[in-house]
Amino acid sequence: MKTIYLAIVLAPLVGSIVSGLFGWRIGCCWAHRVTIAGVAISTLLSFWVLARFISGGAEVFDGPVYTWLVSSGMRFEVGFLVDKLTAVMMATVSFVSLMVHIYTIGYMADDEHNWPEDSRAGTNSYQRFFSYISLFTFSMLMLVMANNFLQLFFGWEAVGLVSYLLIGFWSTRESAIFANLKAFIVNRVGDFGFILGIAAVAMYFGTLDYTEAFARAPQLADAQVPILGGVSLITLICVLLFIGAMGKSAQMPLHVWLPDSMEGPTPISALIHAATMVTAGVFMVARMSPLYELSETALSFILIIGATTAFMMGLVGLVQNDIKRVIAYSTLSQLGYMVAALGASAYAAGIFHLMTHAFFKALLFLAAGSVIIALHHNQDIRGMGGIRRYMPITWLTALIGSLALIGFPGFSGFFSKDAIIEAVGHSELFGAGYAWVLLTVGVFVTALYSFRMYFLVFHGQPRMDEHTRHHLHESPAVVTVPLILLALPSIAIGWLTVEPLLIHDWWMTGTWSPFVVVQAHDSLHELRAHWHGVQAFVEHGIHGLPFYLAMGGLALAALIWWVLQAWNPRIDELVQALTGPVARVLQNKYGFDDFNQRVFAGGGVGVGRALWIQGDLTLIDGALVNGSAQTVGRLALRFRHLQTGYLYHYALAMIAGLVGLLLFVGQG
Numbered sequence: 001m002k003t004i005y006l007a008i009v010l011a012p013l014v015g016s017i018v019s020g021l022f023g024w025r026i027g028c029c030w031a032h033r034v035t036i037a038g039v040a041i042s043t044l045l046s047f048w049v050l051a052r053f054i055s056g057g058a059e060v061f062d063g064p065v066y067t068w069l070v071s072s073g074m075r076f077e078v079g080f081l082v083d084k085l086t087a088v089m090m091a092t093v094s095f096v097s098l099m100v101h102i103y104t105i106g107y108m109a110d111d112e113h114n115w116p117e118d119s120r121a122g123t124n125s126y127q128r129f130f131s132y133i134s135l136f137t138f139s140m141l142m143l144v145m146a147n148n149f150l151q152l153f154f155g156w157e158a159v160g161l162v163s164y165l166l167i168g169f170w171s172t173r174e175s176a177i178f179a180n181l182k183a184f185i186v187n188r189v190g191d192f193g194f195i196l197g198i199a200a201v202a203m204y205f206g207t208l209d210y211t212e213a214f215a216r217a218p219q220l221a222d223a224q225v226p227i228l229g230g231v232s233l234i235t236l237i238c239v240l241l242f243i244g245a246m247g248k249s250a251q252m253p254l255h256v257w258l259p260d261s262m263e264g265p266t267p268i269s270a271l272i273h274a275a276t277m278v279t280a281g282v283f284m285v286a287r288m289s290p291l292y293e294l295s296e297t298a299l300s301f302i303l304i305i306g307a308t309t310a311f312m313m314g315l316v317g318l319v320q321n322d323i324k325r326v327i328a329y330s331t332l333s334q335l336g337y338m339v340a341a342l343g344a345s346a347y348a349a350g351i352f353h354l355m356t357h358a359f360f361k362a363l364l365f366l367a368a369g370s371v372i373i374a375l376h377h378n379q380d381i382r383g384m385g386g387i388r389r390y391m392p393i394t395w396l397t398a399l400i401g402s403l404a405l406i407g408f409p410g411f412s413g414f415f416s417k418d419a420i421i422e423a424v425g426h427s428e429l430f431g432a433g434y435a436w437v438l439l440t441v442g443v444f445v446t447a448l449y450s451f452r453m454y455f456l457v458f459h460g461q462p463r464m465d466e467h468t469r470h471h472l473h474e475s476p477a478v479v480t481v482p483l484i485l486l487a488l489p490s491i492a493i494g495w496l497t498v499e500p501l502l503i504h505d506w507w508m509t510g511t512w513s514p515f516v517v518v519q520a521h522d523s524l525h526e527l528r529a530h531w532h533g534v535q536a537f538v539e540h541g542i543h544g545l546p547f548y549l550a551m552g553g554l555a556l557a558a559l560i561w562w563v564l565q566a567w568n569p570r571i572d573e574l575v576q577a578l579t580g581p582v583a584r585v586l587q588n589k590y591g592f593d594d595f596n597q598r599v600f601a602g603g604g605v606g607v608g609r610a611l612w613i614q615g616d617l618t619l620i621d622g623a624l625v626n627g628s629a630q631t632v633g634r635l636a637l638r639f640r641h642l643q644t645g646y647l648y649h650y651a652l653a654m655i656a657g658l659v660g661l662l663l664f665v666g667q668g
Helices: 002-055 083-108 123-142 149-167 176-207 209-218 234-248 257-263 266-273 277-288 296-317 323-343 347-376 394-408 410-424 430-456 465-470 477-503 525-529 534-544 545-567 573-577 581-587 589-642 645-668
Strands: 059-072 073-083
Touching: 002 059, 002 083, 002 123, 059 645, 073 083, 073 149, 073 394, 083 123, 083 266, 083 277, 083 347, 083 477, 123 149, 123 266, 123 277, 149 176, 149 234, 149 257, 149 266, 149 277, 176 209, 176 234, 176 257, 176 266, 209 234, 234 277, 234 296, 257 266, 257 323, 266 277, 266 323, 266 347, 277 347, 296 323, 296 430, 296 589, 323 347, 323 410, 323 430, 347 394, 394 410, 394 430, 394 477, 394 545, 394 589, 410 430, 410 477, 410 525, 410 534, 410 545, 430 545, 477 525, 477 534, 534 545, 545 573, 573 581, 581 589
Parallel strands: none
Antiparallel strands: 059 073
């Protein structure tokens, strides 16, 4: 099996290397063929591995592949841990990535028009893009398959690096460079906490191996660290690791990079925001559940952060006019739901929502990209409208994605989101009541912003110029086929997986389990105790508060942006004007960006300027470098008067020096 697992990881890497280094020779066609072939191999093998776990014919693999070094008894290795959690992540990541690869053929076909004519960066950009997204897939697979903290950190940083390259892919655009620098710097803030957490594990546990660390954790459950009068070691480790997750999974206040990452091409938006980079933090906390279950403080912290992000970022999505930014803020909100589930110890529900969200969020991004292609890269929903009649496949798949996102009964998002809300409602941890209220009200907000976008884009009268409207047509098959293939699991995956994943403890079976849930923290017990089948779960959900809130949000969106929009095309502007200060706060994104720019960025520039003027110019250049030279010059001007050119002056100086030397020697 080790060979199979190596093939899953290395196939995308080989495709990336070939396309990246030899793309100029093999051309565009072979560049996308070789990278798609690599990801397709990885996808097929990942599904085969998952199928073996489903059938019960697979054993957990936990072992090294390559030992890098051994120092003081600690092993630094490349190794794989392939269990049910890993198998689900491998299949999800590779499948979504494959759909994005295929879709990219159509989206990036005319990429040369996105570069200035004299730009050398635009040369072979098509091949380079495929190389990057294939390398991204390799990095994410290395992360989810890791069996130790060293490899986890490698994959963690690798996806960050490649996302930097992808967000700023159109490097001649100043906004793209700003966005990728912002993403890189904000993630470094989170990664600082992450690496401190790994260092604490290495220091106190004496190992970087997951299995060994988890086995030793209960022995250190009561250990204290001499910080601020004494802090629980496990709590400190868990919070530090979660700070890393706050950066990668864009939780407040480290969320600011994700909306700006929309500057990258749309396939990257789908790849980063669906099943890969942003879910790395969710996966990491789930994998580290044996540690988190030992710290109620850390769980409450995660629960509160996740619920706050889910609600507040959903509100910001209501006032966005860029089609990709609306979906980006929905990603922030849905990540908050996943994180809140982890905080409530409902790890299975969090991973379940990660999986369902991967399909419908990738679907929404790719559908948005199909619209953007048709509108010649216009992304403002205020200039759209009536697209349904011109692009029926894109319209239908976008509708499916939107229904799944709001948790409409029967769609995949319904099963996972309802399970999260119910689990949080039954949690007894501090902050659970606060989190339940925000997550429940967030369902209304989700429906409102999702169908605001849907109605403004696909219904009503066309608001684009006549030339664009005249040339509107459905995207080619290379774009629409991935949409259809992502729409199918957005409908069906919940029906097929909710019972085994949440009810029958599928995660817990096997020789080793990533989930060690203490019964006192198990918030899914009520769902299991009252389970009467999938159909009964759907019927129960229809009579629940979240359903009524979702339908209320959908109905209000239809009233405003479908019915009233037909009477008054400026209704969206009127609504935002009526909400006044609230809309301005949301449009300003609660001031996070301004605060960061003025305090952190501006403060950094100010400190740098002060060090430059006072430190470099005044102290180093002025006092040390130029000052020492000027001192020597002044002394030279004084001593030059001793050089008179008269022989008797020199003879007198020699006699005086000789007398002084004799006196010195005589005293010695």
